[in-house]
Amino acid sequence: xxxxxxxxxxxxxxxxxxxxxxxxIEVAILGDSAVAPASRFxxxxxxxxxxxxxxxQFVESIDIITFEFENIPLNVLxxxxxxxxxxxxxxxxxxxxxxxxxxxxxxxERCGIPVAPYKQIVEVAEIKEFILGSANKEGANKEGAxxxxxxxxxxxxxxxxxFAKDLTSRCSKLTDQCSSLLQNSPCIIEEIVSFDEEVSVIxxxxxxxxxxxxxxxxxxxxxxxxxxxxxxxxxxxYEAQAKEVxxxxxxxxxxxxxxxxxxxxxPSGLIANEVAPRVHNSGHWTIEGAHTSQFSQAIxxxxxxxxxxxxxxxxxxxxxxxxxxxxxxxxxxxPKAALHLYGKEPxxxxxxxxITAVSSTLDEQRLIRNKVLSILKxxxx
Amino acid sequence: xxxxxxxxxxxxxxxxxxxxxxxxIEVAILGDSAVAPASRFxxxxxxxxxxxxxxxQFVESIDIITFEFENIPLNVLxxxxxxxxxxxxxxxxxxxxxxxxxxxxxxxERCGIPVAPYKQIVEVAEIKEFILGSANKEGANKEGAxxxxxxxxxxxxxxxxxFAKDLTSRCSKLTDQCSSLLQNSPCIIEEIVSFDEEVSVIxxxxxxxxxxxxxxxxxxxxxxxxxxxxxxxxxxxYEAQAKEVxxxxxxxxxxxxxxxxxxxxxPSGLIANEVAPRVHNSGHWTIEGAHTSQFSQAIxxxxxxxxxxxxxxxxxxxxxxxxxxxxxxxxxxxPKAALHLYGKEPxxxxxxxxITAVSSTLDEQRLIRNKVLSILKxxxx
Numbered sequence: 186x187x188x189x190x191x192x193x194x195x196x197x198x199x200x201x202x203x204x205x206x207x208x209x210i211e212v213a214i215l216g217d218s219a220v221a222p223a224s225r226f227x228x229x230x231x232x233x234x235x236x237x238x239x240x241x242q243f244v245e246s247i248d249i250i251t252f253e254f255e256n257i258p259l260n261v262l263x264x265x266x267x268x269x270x271x272x273x274x275x276x277x278x279x280x281x282x283x284x285x286x287x288x289x290x291x292x293x294e295r296c297g298i299p300v301a302p303y304k305q306i307v308e309v310a311e312i313k314e315f316i317l318g319s320a321n322k323e324g325a326n327k328e329g330a331x332x333x334x335x336x337x338x339x340x341x342x343x344x345x346x347x348f349a350k351d352l353t354s355r356c357s358k359l360t361d362q363c364s365s366l367l368q369n370s371p372c373i374i375e376e377i378v379s380f381d382e383e384v385s386v387i388x389x390x391x392x393x394x395x396x397x398x399x400x401x402x403x404x405x406x407x408x409x410x411x412x413x414x415x416x417x418x419x420x421x422x423y424e425a426q427a428k429e430v431x432x433x434x435x436x437x438x439x440x441x442x443x444x445x446x447x448x449x450x451x452p453s454g455l456i457a458n459e460v461a462p463r464v465h466n467s468g469h470w471t472i473e474g475a476h477t478s479q480f481s482q483a484i485x486x487x488x489x490x491x492x493x494x495x496x497x498x499x500x501x502x503x504x505x506x507x508x509x510x511x512x513x514x515x516x517x518x519x520p521k522a523a524l525h526l527y528g529k530e531p532x533x534x535x536x537x538x539x540i541t542a543v544s545s546t547l548d549e550q551r552l553i554r555n556k557v558l559s560i561l562k563x564x565x566x
Numbered sequence: 567x568x569x570x571x572x573x574x575x576x577x578x579x580x581x582x583x584x585x586x587x588x589x590x591i592e593v594a595i596l597g598d599s600a601v602a603p604a605s606r607f608x609x610x611x612x613x614x615x616x617x618x619x620x621x622x623q624f625v626e627s628i629d630i631i632t633f634e635f636e637n638i639p640l641n642v643l644x645x646x647x648x649x650x651x652x653x654x655x656x657x658x659x660x661x662x663x664x665x666x667x668x669x670x671x672x673x674x675e676r677c678g679i680p681v682a683p684y685k686q687i688v689e690v691a692e693i694k695e696f697i698l699g700s701a702n703k704e705g706a707n708k709e710g711a712x713x714x715x716x717x718x719x720x721x722x723x724x725x726x727x728x729f730a731k732d733l734t735s736r737c738s739k740l741t742d743q744c745s746s747l748l749q750n751s752p753c754i755i756e757e758i759v760s761f762d763e764e765v766s767v768i769x770x771x772x773x774x775x776x777x778x779x780x781x782x783x784x785x786x787x788x789x790x791x792x793x794x795x796x797x798x799x800x801x802x803x804y805e806a807q808a809k810e811v812x813x814x815x816x817x818x819x820x821x822x823x824x825x826x827x828x829x830x831x832x833p834s835g836l837i838a839n840e841v842a843p844r845v846h847n848s849g850h851w852t853i854e855g856a857h858t859s860q861f862s863q864a865i866x867x868x869x870x871x872x873x874x875x876x877x878x879x880x881x882x883x884x885x886x887x888x889x890x891x892x893x894x895x896x897x898x899x900x901p902k903a904a905l906h907l908y909g910k911e912p913x914x915x916x917x918x919x920x921i922t923a924v925s926s927t928l929d930e931q932r933l934i935r936n937k938v939l940s941i942l943k944x945x946x947x
Binding site: 477485490491492494496528543 | 584587588589590605606607608610857858862866871872873874875877879880891894895898899901902903904905906907909919924926
């Protein structure tokens with residue numbers, strides 16, 4: 186019997202492990218914290234930081250390895266590629282590309298997938314140059330640009346927004362921030378895209394299957410952190426384009442597993458923002474709101490089992506619990522609310538859980554959404 | 567924070583624990599086997615057989631205890647009642663009654679709930695007397711009766727069917743079997759009911775709530791073991807009667823938790839067959855097929871949290887995996903099939919898992935059901 190190893194002990198790893206358990210597949214998780222969400226899973230192993238030695242020992246004990254996050258240290262990726270390439274699902278090439286914003290954008294461009302104009306930068310002077318260059322282009326967003334570290338950023342971390350006006354005034358604090366970011370990490374700068382919506386598409390790619398794609402998901406972010414996600418049928422017109430993108434990525438990389446692409450919806454169509462070679466926060470509603478959850482698909486793809494139906498059920502909606510946990514009784518007094526807590530200590534801007542509701546009508550969805558958001562707002566820190 | 571203890575480490579305990587985990591409630595399980603399904607849960611504890619000493623130690627470490635099975639040894643029930651009555655949910659009176667078929671039937675009769683004619687018996691001679699007595703009554707089933715141990719029987723174990731014709735011929739083997747059963751365990755005999763359907767109703771009773779009831783479930787048994795369950799809207803006419811039964815039981819016993827009543831549907835209405843003071847195999851489809859699963863309701867009721875919606879989603883169907891596990895790829899190639907395996911070793915007549923599918927139409931339900939049953943038939947042992 187195939188034994189799956191998951192690298193990363195966060196909530197994504199935990200929810201994948203739960204599906205493995207149900208499917209009768211042995212699962213082990215290697216995490217880097219003794220109190221990670223997945224430490225509540227019987228197959229959790231904590232051996233200190235994720236360094237090549239501990240990862241080697243872990244991978245030797247399992248048949249196939251998959252990943253709950255893409256920001257894997259380069260020396261661990263080297264080890265996996267050199268010694269365990271056959272055990273990696275998805276493959277290391279995909280992880281290398283999607284953990285580096287520069288490689289990611291270059292890859293997407295090679296696939297002919299539209300991305301926001303970007304440039305690798307090393308000096309503060311290049312920021313002004315990029316913004317001025319952008320501002321002179323026809324139809325460009327005059328607002329400015331965003332500097333992002335090539336690696337390791339998530340939930341808006343490692344990002345600085347630079348507005349055109351900041352460059353005309355003497356804004357030394359911002360300049361210092363940019364300078365410090367550039368000194369510490371290789372960065373890219375990209376134009377801020379004027380978008381109507383933020384959406385994502387999640388697909389599962391199996392060994393012998395064409396990608397199985399969930400309907401397009403509408404996302405709302407606040408302070409760089411995802412707050413709400415739900416499949417929105419008004420986005421149907423973009424599904425064909427999203428499908429094409431997923432197919433191109435999957436084919437180019439011989440990709441097996443769950444794949445998420447975040448897009449901006451602009452008047453000229455979808456612009457790819459980020460790719461995650463894994464299950465994604467914007468797909469948590471699939472546990473209750475789809476015939477097969479993204480976590481089940483990830484385990485099935487990794488184990489070489491047939492993928493399930495990605496058809497949605499009713500009108501699912503998901504809201505994230507950020508920073509502090511609301512009164513459980515209040516949430517559960519909404520009869521259709523399903524609560525998922527990750528067992529993490531409260532901390533500002535931290536994802537502690539999520540709430541899903543599958544409604545029978547759009548009106549009901551709106552009502553439940555308003556109720557949940559009002560409870561979450563009251564407990565926000 | 568409330569810490570819940572579950573007595574019993576089978577699949578029911580495991581699925582309750584999973585829901586506790588999601589709701590952010592600490593859960594521990596005490597089981598009597600090192601390889602029980604729930605031994606895959608991080609909070610599982612195995613301390614040998616369930617004897618008063620080990621149970622005492624366990625209950626001292628938790629805030630409230632609930633149960634995944636009712637056949638709890640009497641000395642353990644005595645301990646719980648004498649020392650931990652405030653921690654027991656449901657209460658020990660309910661467990662005492664529903665673990666003993668005689669007390670159960672007497673209780674149901676006292677509540678005015680129809681049951682099949684029955685009698686406590688101690689001697690073989692009483693069997694013939696009972697059957698002849700029954701056969702002489704108007705409208706009686708001439709076929710015979712069933713002898714059941716008062717305690718500890720499940721899945722048809724500890725039961726002997728005695729037909730009228732057996733009593734006219736010299737059938738010494740059957741007489742020996744009956745005699746042996748009667749010598750070893752207190753028994754009852756009851757008339758075999760001529761029924762049209764076997765159904766069950768599952769309800770959750772919260773502290774401040776009226777019982778929250780799932781729609782009536784149609785069940786199919788084979789060789790005394792449940793094979794299929796699904797909510798059937800054609801049973802709607804019996805829902806009011808079932809609701810009345812649940813309300814009577816809950817009120818009489820001040821019952822908190824999930825409660826299951828199995829009924830026979832007869833031309834004169836519902837006849838109660840068995841009560842289970844717990845989640846039930848016939849409600850496993852609620853994980854995917856209802857807004858709140860029976861396992862979530864059990865944890866919520868035990869923790870004093872609000873109960874969730876018991877509304878069903880689409881057309882759910884569940885089939886049990888008995889004796890041996892089918893080829894996973896075959897099952898999962900049915901796109902809407904959700905597979906749940908319990909991690910148990912295959913053995914004839916053993917429940918190893920279940921398969922749920924939530925269909926969009928009755929036709930689709932029929933198709934999926936036929937596919938699953940044909941795969942299960944091929945692997946039956």
